[in-house]
Amino acid sequence: EAGVVQSPRYKIIEKKQPVAFWCNPISGHNTLYWYLQNLGQGPELLIRYENEEAVDDSQLPKDRFSAERLKGVDSTLKIQPAELGDSAVYLCASSPGGFETDTQYFGPGTRLTVL
Amino acid sequence: SQQGEEDPQALSIQEGENATMNCSYKTSINNLQWYRQNSGRGLVHLILIRSNEREKHSGRLRVTLDTSKKSSSLLITASRAADTASYFCATEGTGFQKLVFGTGTRLLVSP
Numbered sequence A: 001e002a003g004v005v006q007s008p009r010y011k012i013i014e015k016k017q018p019v020a021f022w023c024n025p026i027s028g029h030n031t032l033y034w035y036l037q038n039l040g041q042g043p044e045l046l047i048r049y050e051n052e053e054a055v056d057d058s059q060l061p062k063d064r065f066s067a068e069r070l071k072g073v074d075s076t077l078k079i080q081p082a083e084l085g086d087s088a089v090y091l092c093a094s095s096p097g098g099f100e101t102d103t104q105y106f107g108p109g110t111r112l113t114v115l
Numbered sequence B: 001s002q003q004g005e006e007d008p009q010a011l012s013i014q015e016g017e018n019a020t021m022n023c024s025y026k027t028s029i030n031n032l033q034w035y036r037q038n039s040g041r042g043l044v045h046l047i048l049i050r051s052n053e054r055e056k057h058s059g060r061l062r063v064t065l066d067t068s069k070k071s072s073s074l075l076i077t078a079s080r081a082a083d084t085a086s087y088f089c090a091t092e093g094t095g096f097q098k099l100v101f102g103t104g105t106r107l108l109v110s111p
Helices: none
Strands: A005-007 A010-013 A019-024 A031-037 A044-050 A053-056 A065-068 A075-079 A088-095 A110-114 B005-007 B010-014 B019-024 B029-037 B043-050 B055-058 B061-066 B071-076 B085-093 B099-101 B105-110
Touching: A005 A088, A010 A019, A019 A088, A019 A110, A031 A075, A044 A065, A044 A075, A044 B099, A075 A088, B005 B085, B010 B019, B019 B085, B019 B105, B029 B061, B029 B071, B043 B055, B043 B061, B043 B071, B071 B085
Parallel strands: A010 A110, B010 B105
Antiparallel strands: A005 A019, A019 A075, A031 A044, A031 A088, A044 A053, A065 A075, A088 A110, B005 B019, B019 B071, B029 B043, B029 B085, B055 B061, B061 B071, B085 B099, B085 B105
16 A cells, blocks of 8 residues: 655755645545644644545644645645745645544655755 | 653663653643654654553553553663654544644664
8 A cells, every 4th residue: 555645855945935745645545634843843733634625724824835635635735935934844644534533644744945 | 832742852772672752741632642753754653542541552562641640651672773763642632633743752772
């Protein structure tokens, strides 16, 4: 079974530029998560999708961050414009969904460096 | 915001020794999970313990949960160099499925 796929793995951009990250969850997983992980810290949830609906985006900085999950499968996270403080690893995770407590399966992440 | 605080922040041991990491959290939980993250790689789920459980085992891993003290511990027995990684506890609060991660313990196992 293929795991969660993320691309790109690394991205270096200059501040004020836009950037986008892509995530393909495990097949059949209805729930998709985007996390931000700063160096030396644990991941922090940015947004959670149940199918194509964003059910928790309270931690997403909506002035510059946006996300979408078309057709309830792949998802894209965008930052526009990027700031120096956005340098971090962006992790995508998926879980089967439903009412049972789920294990989350994480992708390898995208390491973003903003210069 | 980080809910859990892991202790110690860093741990260095020799192969064959046991490693114990602790996690404290602040609010009521449905369950507590432990994840491992190798350098430059994604997180891997290790074990989940529910709020009504006190101890759980999986291979060389043993997790305990004390909800009265809002704390958990992860014991890795007979450690190996391949266990070198950061270990995070994550709590799922009551009423929703959001996982809140701690700050992690960095474990170094030397051959």
